[in-house]
Structure formats: C-alpha cells, structure tokens
Amino acid sequence: MLEGRRLLRVLRRTVIQAVPTILGIVILNFLLLKLAPGDAADVMAGEFGAATEETMAMLRQRFGLDVPVLQQLLAYLSNLAQFSLGQSPRYGMPVSELIGQRLPSTLMLMGMALAIAFGLGIALGTAMALTAGRWPDRLLSVVSLIFYSVPGFWIGLMLIVLFSVKLGWLPSGGQETIGAGLTGFDYILDRLKHMILPATSLALFYVAIYGRLTRAAVLEVASQDYVRTAAAKGLPPLAITLRHIVRNALLPVTTLAGIHLGGILGGAVVVETVYSWPGLGRLAFESVMRRDFNVLLGVLLLSSFLVIIANTLVDLLHAWLDPRVEVR
Amino acid sequence: MTAPLLDVSNLTIRFPTGTPVADLGFAVGEGETVAVVGESGSGKSLTALAIMRLLPRTARTTSGGIRFQGRDLLALPEPEMRRVRGRKIAMIFQEPMTSLNPVLTIGKQIAEVLRLHEGLSSEAARKRSIQLLDLVRVADPHLRVDDFPHRLSGGMRQRAMIAMAVACGPKLLIADEPTTALDVTIQAQVLDLLDRLRRELGMALVLITHDLGIVGQWADRVVVMYAGRGAEEADATRLLDDPLHPYTRGLLAASPRLDARLHYTAGPLREIPGSIASALGEPGCPFVPRCPMALPTCRTKPPPLEEIRPGRLIACPPTLALERADAAAVGR
Structure with missing residues (x-):
C-alpha cells in the first residue's frame, strides 16, 4: 500500500x-x-x-x-x-519500425553485460577487499587494471581468437545459428552461446570499475562499528560478509550503474560491429556513415529514454536497499 | 573460594607499533559487576576486545591467559570461540548510533543471534525479539521490531543493543562505555536497566567507563587502569572513600562530587598535570612523569599489583610502604 x-x-x-x-x-x-x-x-x-x-x-x-x-x-x-520518429531516407521505412527490429537484441546484450558486470564485479571486489594487501588482492588488482585499460574491440577480437578460432567453443558472431531451426530449450541455449562473448567484451571494462568500487566500499564498511557488533554476536565470517558488509557496500555501486548505462550503449556500437550483432549500436554507426540523421536521432532519443528509465530503477533499488533513503 | 567466572591474568596486547596493554590481571565472579576505569588510551576497550578475541588482526595477545568458566579463551579454536561470543559472553558498545546495521530492522538484528545460537525458526525468533524489546523497556515493542535503527533515538538504540546482547542469556556482559554517547538522564536509565538485567538473568557485568561518577552507584568492584596496566583494584565504596594509588587520588580529586564537596562552587577542581602520552617509553611505572610522590626506584621496573589487604590491590611501592608502616604503627 x-x-x-x-x-x-x-x-x-x-x-x-x-x-x-x-x-x-x-x-x-x-x-x-x-x-x-x-x-x-x-x-x-x-x-x-x-x-x-x-x-x-x-x-x-x-x-x-x-x-x-x-x-x-x-x-x-x-x-x-505525434509520436512519430519520421522516415528513414535510406531504408525507405519508418524509423520506429527500424529501431523496433533492433531494440530487443541490444536490450538483451546490455542486460547480459550489466548482469556480468555486476555479478563478477561485486564478487571480484569483495574477494579483493577480504584479502586486501595479500597476493590474491594484488593479482586481481592487476587483472582488473588490464580489463580497465584494454579497449573493448581488442578484447572482443582476442576472445574470438581464443574461444571461437582456437577452442571452437563459442560462435564468433551473429545472434543465432542461421537456418538451424532450433526450438524450445535448444533455441535459448543457442542464443545464450551467441551472447556470451559480446556481452563479456562489453562487460569487462565495467567489471573492473565495479570491482575497484566494491573493494573500496567493502573495506570501508568492514571497519564500521556494526560489523564489529555482528562479530560479537558470534556470526561466522561468511554471514558477516554477506549480510552485513556487502549489502551496505552495494549502495555506491548501484548509484554508478545508472550512470554507466549510457556508456554501455556507446560501447555496444563497437562490440556489435566486432561480433556482427544486429543491434541498435550498429544501426547508429551505419546511420552516421550514411548521414541518415532521422534514424540516428531516433536511436539517440531512445537511448536517453533508456538512461532515464534505468536511473529511475536505480533510485527505486536504492530506496529498497537503504531504508534511510526516503524517496521524495 | 570457587573459581571466578572470568579470570584475566598477565594479559599483554602487542601491536607492531607498541604495547597498549601489559601484564593486566583481574577477575570477575558470577553475578558481579566489575568496573574497569581509566582515561582514554588506557587500554580498557582493547582489554574488552581481547576477552572477545575481536582484536584487530595486527594485534597479538602474547602472554597471559583469559579463563572463562575454567576454559582458556585464548586457546580455543575459532569455531569454538564463535559459540562463546553472543551466547556465553555478550558485548555492547559505546556508540549506539553506529553499532547497529542501518539496513536491517531492529527485529532482524536481534533475531539473528537467536537463530544462530538457539536455532529458533524465524517466526519464533521474531516473537522472542519482541519479548526482549519489552524486557529492555522499549515502548510498543511489536511496532519497533520492524523499525530501522535510524528511526530510533540513541537511548532506544542502546536498549535494542542490550536486547541483542542478552538474547541468549549470557553469563557475562561486557559493556564498553555504554552510556558515554547518551544524555545524562538516559544514562541513569540504561545503567539501571543493565543492573536489573544482571540480577534477573544472573549474569556478571564488566562495565568499562571513564566516569567515576557511575562507579560508586553501580559497581561492586573497580579496576583502575593506567596506560595499559592495573594501578589499583578495590571494592567500589572503599576505593571512592579511600583511594590509595596517586593516580586514583588524582582522578577523584578531578571529578566533581557533591558528597565530597568537590564542586566548582567550592573552588577549582584539581587536575592531574601532564597527559597519558608521557607514559610512552617509560621503563618503570608509567605514571612516574605525572606522579607527585615518585621515587627514583619507581623508574627502574613496572610495579606489580600487590595485595595490601584482602580484596585490595595496588601497584605503587611507595604507597604500599607507607600503608604498611601505618598498619604496623596502629598494630603496635
């Protein structure tokens, strides 16, 4: 109520x-x-x-x-x-239809990338904080620095070389096996397989950012009085970490996630091109090259909507995570 | 005489940068209230954390033993120690504002202990939490149980902390400056509450404080600490009426007390010259740089606590010598 x-x-x-x-x-x-x-x-x-x-x-x-x-x-x-995005001179079809075709792929890719960035970043950051100053922390710091500093397209290419060309585990591009006619569970599995590499290349940069952020937040929270209280209750270390530390350390990370969404969309342009992923990013890139400004404006408008929606969701998430935040 | 509930002997806590607690010893009997008194930096809180084995990782308890119910806590494996914390020995802290987790309701934080140590279901734990809040006199406990800490006042939060601490009926409650952050009126309420719970639940209480004012009213025995060492140990009333150690005397002279005509209207309060920092690197008695009756021999080695009368210990050879001479004179 x-x-x-x-x-x-x-x-x-x-x-x-x-x-x-x-x-x-x-x-x-x-x-x-x-x-x-x-x-x-x-x-x-x-x-x-x-x-x-x-x-x-x-x-x-x-x-x-x-x-x-x-x-x-x-x-x-x-x-x-009049809720119309105009016509594309190039494709000769309404911009909204063009975007509508591409939007689901991009949303899926971004969702997956964000999930990887969050999950892996928080796990990485917590692991680093708990071993702060010792070798696992040092090692993971170096790894996250690499993620942070290497450009997304290069990581994408290297992942293709390793997992598609050398190992042959995962497809190198596209979003489904064309003409395979898969249904049900097999279809979902096929789509997931296609998504892993592009989503990972898109996510790694953010994994590094959330990892560093979580590390700092966990270290700060771990020295709080209420963590000592939890230890004085006799709680085992894992329960202290999960219930008392990580929950509080999530707050700064979620704040940034809302801001990063626009950046992830920008990164999608590169990653979608590398993996020939039929998404909005590639559509935007092609529109620039063809001076198809109606399409480009449509994509930009939509992405600003996405960012606003994401920030609202983050606000709500924040209010749920931290009862001290009163939604005004 | 039966073995005391808690027996701390020759406790030394070392950090890479120094030794804040050295050779400390005291005992707490069943159901007894022992006050540990000393100024900031005298090692009171570290001693409490050492008993709970919650010292920072860089700290080492190098010698001595902490025996609780006959078991040496320092020798217990960590999982065993976790079964002592919160169940046999509970602790409450100075800052009720920051000692509760801001993102969990009061009820959940109390229930956490009960589910951990008594294996209660979440429903049973919630019921018990409401009873506990009622026990510590929180108004409308069935409503407060779902409140987050930031919705409660400081006094209420400290009551919630106490409810959490006594949830599993511990034999010993360590209260580290439980009232320092509270208003004077609330202070008395909280101390009354602790005293009532001590009697009702039959637990012993270690009251860590720098406030001599609360010692006389609520403590049975007092341990005075200075720079990580025991300076004097005595019954509370004896200590207040007849302090022996020069540091204790200085402390009492510096405290406003109406009954002893120590009040600002009766003239300025006396202070102890210097600061506790002067104890650093002192090879002998740490109080020497501030002591009015220091002798050259005081500087050679730290004085041990010695029994001067039954239940009365003091770590000050010059005072000891004077007292013994007096006693001999009276006896003759």
Whole structure:
C-alpha cells in the first residue's frame, strides 16, 4: 500500500523531469548533427558515382532537406509530438519500425553485460577487499587494471581468437545459428552461446570499475562499528560478509550503474560491429556513415529514454536497499 | 573460594607499533559487576576486545591467559570461540548510533543471534525479539521490531543493543562505555536497566567507563587502569572513600562530587598535570612523569599489583610502604 504510493510518486516525478530533459537532448542532437558536413543526398550521390544537380535537388526535396535548419527542426519536433520518429531516407521505412527490429537484441546484450558486470564485479571486489594487501588482492588488482585499460574491440577480437578460432567453443558472431531451426530449450541455449562473448567484451571494462568500487566500499564498511557488533554476536565470517558488509557496500555501486548505462550503449556500437550483432549500436554507426540523421536521432532519443528509465530503477533499488533513503 | 567466572591474568596486547596493554590481571565472579576505569588510551576497550578475541588482526595477545568458566579463551579454536561470543559472553558498545546495521530492522538484528545460537525458526525468533524489546523497556515493542535503527533515538538504540546482547542469556556482559554517547538522564536509565538485567538473568557485568561518577552507584568492584596496566583494584565504596594509588587520588580529586564537596562552587577542581602520552617509553611505572610522590626506584621496573589487604590491590611501592608502616604503627 505504502510502497505502491511511493512508486507512483517516483514515476510522476520522473515523467515531469524527463520531458524537458528529452526535449533538450533532441534539439541539441539535431543541431549538432546538422553541423556535420554532408547529408543523405551527398552520400547517395557518392555511392551512385555521379549525380546531376537536378537529381540532388530532387532527393533533398523528397527527404525534406531543402528547407532551412530551423524549419527542419520544427518539422521533426511536430512529428515527435505525434509520436512519430519520421522516415528513414535510406531504408525507405519508418524509423520506429527500424529501431523496433533492433531494440530487443541490444536490450538483451546490455542486460547480459550489466548482469556480468555486476555479478563478477561485486564478487571480484569483495574477494579483493577480504584479502586486501595479500597476493590474491594484488593479482586481481592487476587483472582488473588490464580489463580497465584494454579497449573493448581488442578484447572482443582476442576472445574470438581464443574461444571461437582456437577452442571452437563459442560462435564468433551473429545472434543465432542461421537456418538451424532450433526450438524450445535448444533455441535459448543457442542464443545464450551467441551472447556470451559480446556481452563479456562489453562487460569487462565495467567489471573492473565495479570491482575497484566494491573493494573500496567493502573495506570501508568492514571497519564500521556494526560489523564489529555482528562479530560479537558470534556470526561466522561468511554471514558477516554477506549480510552485513556487502549489502551496505552495494549502495555506491548501484548509484554508478545508472550512470554507466549510457556508456554501455556507446560501447555496444563497437562490440556489435566486432561480433556482427544486429543491434541498435550498429544501426547508429551505419546511420552516421550514411548521414541518415532521422534514424540516428531516433536511436539517440531512445537511448536517453533508456538512461532515464534505468536511473529511475536505480533510485527505486536504492530506496529498497537503504531504508534511510526516503524517496521524495 | 570457587573459581571466578572470568579470570584475566598477565594479559599483554602487542601491536607492531607498541604495547597498549601489559601484564593486566583481574577477575570477575558470577553475578558481579566489575568496573574497569581509566582515561582514554588506557587500554580498557582493547582489554574488552581481547576477552572477545575481536582484536584487530595486527594485534597479538602474547602472554597471559583469559579463563572463562575454567576454559582458556585464548586457546580455543575459532569455531569454538564463535559459540562463546553472543551466547556465553555478550558485548555492547559505546556508540549506539553506529553499532547497529542501518539496513536491517531492529527485529532482524536481534533475531539473528537467536537463530544462530538457539536455532529458533524465524517466526519464533521474531516473537522472542519482541519479548526482549519489552524486557529492555522499549515502548510498543511489536511496532519497533520492524523499525530501522535510524528511526530510533540513541537511548532506544542502546536498549535494542542490550536486547541483542542478552538474547541468549549470557553469563557475562561486557559493556564498553555504554552510556558515554547518551544524555545524562538516559544514562541513569540504561545503567539501571543493565543492573536489573544482571540480577534477573544472573549474569556478571564488566562495565568499562571513564566516569567515576557511575562507579560508586553501580559497581561492586573497580579496576583502575593506567596506560595499559592495573594501578589499583578495590571494592567500589572503599576505593571512592579511600583511594590509595596517586593516580586514583588524582582522578577523584578531578571529578566533581557533591558528597565530597568537590564542586566548582567550592573552588577549582584539581587536575592531574601532564597527559597519558608521557607514559610512552617509560621503563618503570608509567605514571612516574605525572606522579607527585615518585621515587627514583619507581623508574627502574613496572610495579606489580600487590595485595595490601584482602580484596585490595595496588601497584605503587611507595604507597604500599607507607600503608604498611601505618598498619604496623596502629598494630603496635
């Protein structure tokens, strides 16, 4: 009852704050993209090899690129007001449909990556903190430093070399075995197999960040008075760690997770390209190359929605983890 | 005389950087309240943690023994020791604000001990937690049991800590400055509560404090510590009426007490000159740099606690000599 009311209050506040944020993001993105040299017509003409002035003018007129920038912006906004993301000049289909095809793959990839980053990062960080200053801590610190400093695409390539080429355990790209016609459990297993490598390459950087963060948080919490109280009760070390330390150390980690979601989406561009994963990241990348700005704006808009939703979820998670946080 | 419940002998605690507790010995009988008194840095809290074997990892208890119910706690394997903590010996701490886990309800934190040591189901543990909160006089215990610590006042939190500590009916409760962080009015309530529980549950109480004011009213016996060593040990009333060790005398002279006309209206309180830091590196009696009656011999080696009368021990050879001379004069 009380929980439900609190939830509603959070949702209402989120919506009220989200509208101006999103409007600002759309306008800023639009103007920034218009600063880039060239447009869809130029790219198409380039691909044809040659085009007359008249053809170019005709293309521009068809795509609505012949009017002043401000007018284009207003047209885009009025489209948005009718819940339409516009047409893609390139694919000749509505942007929303295009995104709709790609969204589930990317969401799955991000979800998996986030789960790996959280699970592995917290486990790693806790292990480091509990052995602070001794060799397991040193070793894991070096490992996490490597995760942290090596670029995602390189890790992706190396994982492919090791697990696909050398060992042959996992597929090197795509999101399912094409034409296998698998159903039920086998199908799910096949999808999971395809997801492991890309999700891991995407996650490793965040594993390192959450690992370091958890290590610091656990060390700080471990010196708190209530941990001594727990020890004075006669609790075994594992119960002290799980019930009293890690639960409290999770708070700073969850805060950052909400912020990182946008970054993970950015990382998805690279990883999806390496693993030929049919997701939003690759769509965005291709749209930039083709100056297909309607699609790109759609993807950017959607990702800002995702970030806002994720942050709301983190707020709620926070309130649940820490009773001292009152949701206002 | 039967063996005491807790017998600490020649306890020495070493850190890589120093030896904060050396050669400390005292005993606690069944159902007795022993106050351990000393200023900050005298090693009181470390002694308490040593009894619970909860010292920081860098600390070593190098000599001596801590016998509890005839068993040497220092020799127990860790799993055995865990069965002592919270069940046979419980402890409450100075800061009720930070000693409770902020993300667990009071009820869950009390229930945790009961489920661990008595194997109660979560339902039974919850019922018992409510009874315990009632026992420590928390109003509306069935509501408070689901409250998080930050919703309670300092006094209430300390009561919850006490409920947690006495949950399994320990034989010994160590209270490390249980009232230092509380208002004066709440202090008396909490100490009354501890005293009542001691009698009702038949447990012994080690009351660690720097407040001589509470010693006379609530303690049976007092151990005065200075710089990690025992300075004087006596019955509480005897000690307050007739302090022998120069440090104890200095402490009492520095405490405002209406009954002894020690009050700011009767003139300034006397202080003990210098600070406890001067004890560092002192080869003899640690109190020598601040002592009004120090002799050159005091600097040679640390004085042992010696019995001057039954139940009365003092670690000060000059005082001992004076007292013995007096006794001889009276006896003759």
